[in-house]
Amino acid sequence: MKAVILAGGSGSGLRAVTGGKPKVLLNICGKPFIERVITNLWRAGIKESIIVTDRPHDFDDLTVKLGKLMSFELRKQRKPEVVGAILEAREELRKSALLVYGDTLVPSEAYLLTLSTSIDSGYPTILIVPNEDVRLYGAVLVDGAGYVTEFHEKPKKMVEGAYAYGGVGVFNNDFLEVLENAGSLEEGINEYVKEGGKIRTTLWSGVWVDLGVPVNTLEAMYYIMVDEFKGTYISSKAKLASTAVIEGPVYIDEGATIDHYSIIRGPAYIGREALIGAHTFIRPYTDVESLVTVSSYSELAWSIISDRSTIGRGSFLGYSIVGEAATLEPGVTTKLLALPEEAGIKAIKIVMKRKPYYKAGAVIAAKSRVPAFTTLRPGSEWI
Template sequence: MAHYREVLGVILGGGRGTNMEPLTPYLDKPLIKLLGKPLIYYPTNNLVYLGLRTIYIISRDPAKVGNEVGRYFSNVSIENVGQRGDDIDSALKMIYEIAGRGTTIISFGDVILPREAYELALNSHVNSGKPVTVLMTPLSDLQGYFEVQVDDVVVINKVNEHKSGYAWTGILIAEREFLVSLHDFNGNINSTLMRFKGNVNVALWSGWFVDVSYPWDLLSAIKYLMSDLREARISKDADISSKAVIEGPVIVDEGARIDHGAIIRGPVYIGRNAYVGNNALIRNNTSLEEESVIGADAEITESLIGYRATVGRGSFIGSSVIGDESTIEPGVVTLNVLPSGVEVSHLSPVIVKGKQIAKLGAIVGPKARVGANSVIYPGSIIEHNRYIPPLSVLK
């Protein structure tokens, strides 16, 4: 996409991700893998799609993030910068220092949107002629999100109660004068927006949007990222039994092995060198990350199975996130329908047979182990490295 001005990109990936525990003891949130790619890949890819050739990524570990992102983008200048301080104000203050010479698209590294949202925001900004554009989206429940309030002054604040309104998508497009003021106000976005009272453009996005603040947001991200997949994409280097069944939109990466009698019912992602055993059933927006192992007769639905994680024979994993290198022994069952009245931030209920229910299975941290024939109640959190003995009932 061509523009009459220089356009730079800045991705904010320096948050500690404390709400993502127990998934982040060893790995920063931007590097959590989703459909085979780190979380921060998705906003970066959208900026590249817009035609940007210079992108800055602010993170706590620029060397590690740079090494990971560099695998996917060879024709773009990606500068990795270490964040000073832990809060969002610290990151916002830095932007003028590193990229304050043109139109700058600022994106949160943990928010996933389709590329059309970025196009809409940039086109709206260019057409408005104003020094800053805020992209917002309508939500029926803003609890846990940043709300955009539009009046004489545009204000962005975190919401802790149930209410409808407009959520900030994490995208801000700014000209140099706004970034100068943002720096002068030490990254305080509301003070800066106040200075530009009456001169702030607000763009409205009405499509899907995922703010990955909690582990279960990863499950929503899988659903939406695969929503445009219409056909199977199977690597020629995958080993798929002639007696396996693949239905619907499925991605199978190189080196993956799918054994006799397995059923893969898309949308499903099966990562590099992953293994699916005899008669296993993988279905409904599930992502099996690189080198994960699914035992014979296991069933996985609406779940994320992390890097080198193992799910044993005959287990049922539903609406769950299984951390990297964790082991679920044979016969484990995750219950995934929350009791009526239980509220979880960012978790939207679904309609099943005319009834509204909230679904959330287990969140299992990296390198944990759940013993054979255990039952895990809905919404259970298992810390990293924890061992659950066989025949346990975890409530």
């Protein structure tokens, strides 16, 4: 069985963090996001895949690394939007290859479910996911028998009674012919359905993470840690000071150094050759990627620090994402308490003492430099 993986786009909400690289290559807990997608495809019995992307060479390392799992073909996307990417692989999709959005992480069961439903029903099939707010994902309206009645690729407002589009599907010849003449996936699906074509849906109730806006990457990290970190692992090649405190599931990779009096409260990930300075406090759901330096007396909570970045002495970062090779000078702090209704920012909701708090940190662009003692507002971007 073949899969077509759509891996184009730097992600409008994530461009600053990715620095123009495909967002699916963003490292989370030591691996590019898409690596987990590919592993799950392999678990579902996929042996061959076509990766469609506007930057094929960015994927060279990955395909070499994962070559043991399946064979890859990198194909350059020439026309824009999802429909452009889909049509690059129309031949494979015509033969019922599985279409997978590389920025959507689901367990292998969801892939098998989509395949089995399409074979059983004999119709093109898409995965749908219940979600209270479908605006970020694409909205699918479904009839009583589970067939698509309407599709909104980028809904501007709430669509009543809609499911989120799960980014997994199986198509057929008739549908692809309609799609070729349509300007977008939305037009293609709606046109096909209007002409009497049937598209089956399959409902997925388990874990589903879509890498859309920055807060999604923090959610993705959360799911990955909950799913993968069952205990503490410390590489024999890591250096751990005798006074460091490691609590809960923590993964410390090769060559990492944890200095004296630092506290790492898991789930947390410390990447290859990262340095955690003395007296630092790493709180749950923090992902420090490889070659990062976290200088002494800093505190990090629910954040992703991408490869080769530096966090200056005495900084505090929460609910934030730092792009690759960024430099935070000493004393940079984030304010977390957001009023998302006012500012229109996406935040993580936390309930304490019955009161909901919306926490959002900052997004710090790759290769940027934040001056000493800067205070970053909730939901702000530093470019």
